[in-house]
Amino acid sequence: MALPHADHSAAIRTTCPYCGVGCGVLAAPDGTVAGDPAHPANAGRLCSKGAALGETLALPDRLLFPEVGGRRASWDAALDAVAEGFSRALEQGGPENVGLYVSGQLLTEDYYAANKLAKGFLGTGNIDSNSRLCMASAVAAHKRAFGEDLVPGLYADLEQADLVVLVGSNLAWCHPVLHQRLIAARAARPGMRLVVVDPRRTASVEGASLHLPLRPGSDVALFAALLAHLEKSGALDRGFIASRTAGLDAALEAARAIAPEAAALTGLDPAGLATFFRWFAATPRTVTLWSQGVNQSTAGTDKANAIINVHLATGRIGRPGMGPFSVTGQPNAMGGREVGALATTLAAHLDWDRPGDAGALAQFWRAPALARGPGLRAVDMFRALGEGRLGALWVMATNPAVSLPDSDAVRAALARAPFLVVSDCSRASDTLAYAHVRLPALGWGEKDGTVTNSERVISRQRAFLPAPGEARADWWMIAEVAKRLGFAEAFAWQSPADIFREHAALSALAARRGRVFDIGGLAGLDEAGYAVLEPTRWPVPEAGMRGGRLLDTGALRFVPTPWRAPAHQASAERPLTLLTGRLRDQWHTMTRTGFVPRLMTGQPEPLVTLHPADAPAASGTLVEVTGAGTPAILRLATDPGLPRGVAFLPMHWGARLSATGRSNPLLPAAVDPVSAQPELKHAPVSVRPWAARWHGFVLAAAELPAGGTTPLTRVPLPGGFWRHELAGQDAPENAFVRLRDSLSEPGAAWRVLQDPAAGQHRAVLLAGGCLRAALFLAPDPALLPARDWLATLLGQPAVATRRALLGGGPADGPPPSRTVCACHGVTEATIRAAIAAGAATVAAVGTACAAGTGCGACRPELAALLPAAAAPVAA
Missing domain, CATH: 3.40.50.740 (Rossmann fold)
Incomplete structure (x- = not known):
């Protein structure tokens, strides 16, 4: 990551390879990376992934020869x-x-x-x-509505709007720089409203004017009912409709058929629906931004067209601060x-x-x-x-x-x-x-x-x-x-x-x-x-020209969007609806970001998240998630921000980093009939406890092979070392011996601490006075120490005592705290200390310790920590 005082005079102007925001980057061969202040997309901002690009330049496992x-x-x-x-x-x-x-x-x-x-x-x-x-559903919707795959608006419209509606988009995590532009605009114009339409209470919901936690897959019902309301309340732009559009009558007929059932279909509070409808009808400068939560559906094209329909009906397209806006997931x-x-x-x-x-x-x-x-x-x-x-x-x-x-x-x-x-x-x-x-x-x-x-x-x-x-x-x-x-x-x-x-x-x-x-x-x-x-x-029809908003696209078409339920429904056998999605610090299947230790600190292993009332066991317990294919075995987390009956699982992990934590074997291959985009947001699953006889972790230079244990996750550590999170159903004493044998090195000696009756087995491997590996097993994950302190000692002279090493923590203070701000490497303990010292707002925390001043995606976490830190905590 670039330092604030770095000299970028020799840097090359290039573009970030992550999401569709398309941020400009200043990069140099030495790995120095900074945002390009001259690029119109980001004006110098970078997210946590973009800021860590310099750490991906010498990744292991490069394919170098045919x-x-x-x-x-x-x-x-x-x-x-x-x-x-x-x-x-x-x-x-x-x-x-x-x-x-x-x-x-x-x-x-x-x-x-x-x-x-x-x-x-x-x-x-x-x-x-x-x-x-x-993006296929957005492409198909654009072609149906505009005759061509066109995105009519600009990022600047988000800053100029009086109402921004995020639909199926966790902008704070998936397009962080664009989210920061939006947040900055709201700070400059406090009257600006933000509505988030998403089943989950994501980071993007923090600070929103209204959250509509609709039932997964019900977006068509919401926007069809909005179209019917716009007609009923006299909010249609009849002049625009008559001069520029075709097909309104058929779209209205479909919308009127759905509207009476909107609350039941979406599961939304009628009062929240009424507020959203009233705000939309009364606010000419409105932008509706959508992403994968809309597109990745067996009704994705209809969802996108239902959004476009309400903008055509009100003439809110192709002008400053208004329009339907699809944002892409790839660069x-x-x-x-x-x-x-x-x-x-x-x-x-x-x-x-x-x-x-x-x-x-x-x-x-x-x-x-x-x-x-x-x-x-x-x-x-x-x-x-x-x-x-x-x-x-x-x-x-x-x-x-x-x-x-x-x-x-x-x-x-x-x-x-x-x-x-x-x-x-x-x-x-x-x-x-x-x-x-x-x-x-x-x-x-x-x-x-x-x-x-x-x-x-x-x-x-x-x-x-x-x-x-x-x-x-x-x-x-x-x-x-x-x-x-x-x-x-x-x-x-x-x-x-x-x-x-x-x-x-x-x-x-x-x-x-x-x-x-x-x-x-x-x-x-x-x-x-x-x-x-x-x-x-674009368009750039002549040299020297620059494109702007698109409005003159010929006849604009309304598309009827009748209600269709998702292809696969929850049942008594599989009562939960699984949503898959992205994490803030990871990219796609992690072949780039998954090998950057700093980006793995926020969530080092895949977790399946449920509402506490749906959880079959305590948070941190191993569970088996059963769906279409091979079940996943991973750790459970709970979140009251999820609706009942819904599970969430990140889509990033492949077999290399988590043999049992893959999301996509659980998903049936159902597709939208228009766009052929697969459904990745609505898969029926069941979740039940997975009975492990032991839990453990290994810190070592080598990657453990898959075998008699169940390797839940491999996590890269600085210096080329690896952390392994493991569990098994075999006898813990046998697993302990097998793992020790696989980690042994010539000239190295094990130091062992065991209590077989309690199921506790611990060992550290020392060679030449340096810590080479650590192996800890216990019958319950709560009995295992934090990994961070031991991880910092790998490959280093063993300055700690044998007792401290086998205890898993320093004898004279608390172990390291988890990292909250990936951009600047700020830990929770540092943030809590800043709050205890008087930082009473997110901005004040940023001033005190830089947390939240990078991409800003951690700012909701900072806000959640504010009331929780009442006393100083050692950094």
């Missing part, structure tokens, strides 16, 4: 193998026998190359993106949509179902056999792989073995794949284990190109590090394979700037065919111009 059949190979041999595998699949089954599964982690130039190869030259529509898992989900890297779209917002579009694209690309229509979407693609209907698949920069629903079936499909290519940076990806060919890709800091954020701003992601090993750019791999397949002329790019110019020129063709997406004004950029390209919002 591999074929598990052995290192030359690039020529690996690329020949890819081309041969795809040629064989094409010969055996034609274009429908091959596919590509790509990612919002790709740069736009990589995305463009992949889509051109698949649809233009392999002749298959079977290219889909992991954006199908987060380049928007860029992938621009180039058509979804199975249902063509490049540059062209469409198969618009006469002449496919022909125009084929002519522009000089494509011999453009795909005739849409291909397999994500869930169907891996189902086809498992059923033997795909002979070759190339996965790029994503980890479907963890991220897709029904992930047991996905893993089985990957294991059955006749030919699987995976290009990635990290061996930590679960998917890489199944690959026949592994291609080492460049990572953030090494690759060069562009990304587009949620407000349509195109930013440069610039390299500031050399390529490690033999890693190469994704676009280069794609082009080299295309050449081997006989398409050299169409893929003769020499740089990402060449691809960007082609992409921009294609958008100009699309604009001539009536599309709003147009960056034709950038098609003339030379290499020098591309190198210094400033953040630029």
Whole structure:
């Protein structure tokens, strides 16, 4: 993390690789990272993950060389193998026998190359993106309402609105910098209202004007009832509707049918509903922002259209401080949509179902056999792989073995794949284990190109590090394979700037065919111009122009949104509804953030959270969560902010870091019928205690192998050490011996403390006066000491006494406290000491110890600590 006084004069201006906010970053090869004060998205702010980017530059487990059949190979041999595998699949089954599964982690130039190869030259529509898992419903809703995938508003609208409605968006954790812009605007204009629509009481609810904890999956009922209320209260903008829209009558008919049942369907207090409806009707400057809580649903497209409908009905779109606003979960989900890297779209917002579009694209690309229509979407693609209907698949920069629903079936499909290519940076990806060919890709800091954020701003992601090993750019791999397949002329790019110019020129063709997406004004950029390209919002039809809000998009369409219940309902056998979601300090499947010790301090292991009245055991107890596939075994937490009947489980952990804490095996593979986006927010599960005979932890330099114990979680520690949280149903004395044997080192000696009758077993391993490992087992997790103090001693001279080491804590003071502020590494004890010294507000705590002054996502936790600290606590 950058220090406040760091010299950034030599830093490279680039863009953060995490969420769709698209923050500008100043980065240097030494790992110094700071927010770019000149970037319009963040004006210098960074979240905890962005601030820790410097700690991800030398992650372990980098894939550094091509591999074929598990052995290192030359690039020529690996690329020949890819081309041969795809040629064989094409010969055996034609274009429908091959596919590509790509990612919002790709740069736009990589995305463009992949889509051109698949649809233009392999002749298959079977290219889909992991954006199908987060943004496909928003894309489908935009196309139904606007005729094109358009986000009409700007981030500035959140600051200019008088009412902001967050729907299915924990903005404080998932888009922290955007949340801080919103909070700052509210502080400057105290009359501004914030409504949060979310089943959970998340960090985003703190300080909100109103929280509507609706029943999971019932968003359509809420916004359909709001539309009916707007009509009944005379709040419709009849002039705007008559001049700009179509389809209101059908949408109103569907809304009126739902409205009388809104309170029952949503489970909301009628008084809260009435307040929300009254505020919305009376506030012209209203922004409704939504994210995965809306999209990841079997009714996701209808949910998004129900939101858009209320804005069309009131004319609140495309003007300052108003509009429906979908924010993306990945840094380049928007860029992938621009180039058509979804199975249902063509490049540059062209469409198969618009006469002449496919022909125009084929002519522009000089494509011999453009795909005739849409291909397999994500869930169907891996189902086809498992059923033997795909002979070759190339996965790029994503980890479907963890991220897709029904992930047991996905893993089985990957294991059955006749030919699987995976290009990635990290061996930590679960998917890489199944690959026949592994291609080492460049990572953030090494690759060069562009990304587009949620407000349509195109930013440069610039390299500031050399390529490690033999890693190469994704676009280069794609082009080299295309050449081997006989398409050299169409893929003769020499740089990402060449691809960007082609992409921009294609958008100009699309604009001539009536599309709003147009960056034709950038098609003339030379290499020098591309190198210094400033953040630029589209459309850019001419050089020097900059896009703004979008209103003139032709006829705007209301879409009827009848009520449909979620596909899978809770039952007597599985009475709880599982929601999955993100944590503040983690990213996707943790192949990047999961190896940064500082980012693991907030929640080092996956927890399933329930309302206290639903909990089958005490908080901290191990439980088994049963759903669609392999049950999860993990620790229980309770939260009165969850509604009854609802469980929450983070989606980040894969088998590498938590063999038993994976969320997605629990989820059935149900999808939205319009967008094919899978349901990740509504899975029926049961939770019951898991009877462990012992609980324990291991601190060591080595990663323990899976075996006779149940390894709940592996957690990285500073200095290359690991913490393991373990439990088992075998005899604790046997587990103790087995674990000691697996950790023993030549020249090292164990110091042991045991009470077999009480089930207590403790040992520390010392070598050359240094602590090498610690092993603690007990029948109850409450009998185990905190891990933090021992972890700080690993690899260090053992200055503590044997008694202190085996006691698990210093003899002369309290053990270290948990970290609350990940940005600045501020512990709870330090915060409590600041409060005891007189810091009576969150702002005062920040002044005293810097907590909450980074991304601000920990500020709700600081607020919760304020009344709890009445006396000084040792730091």
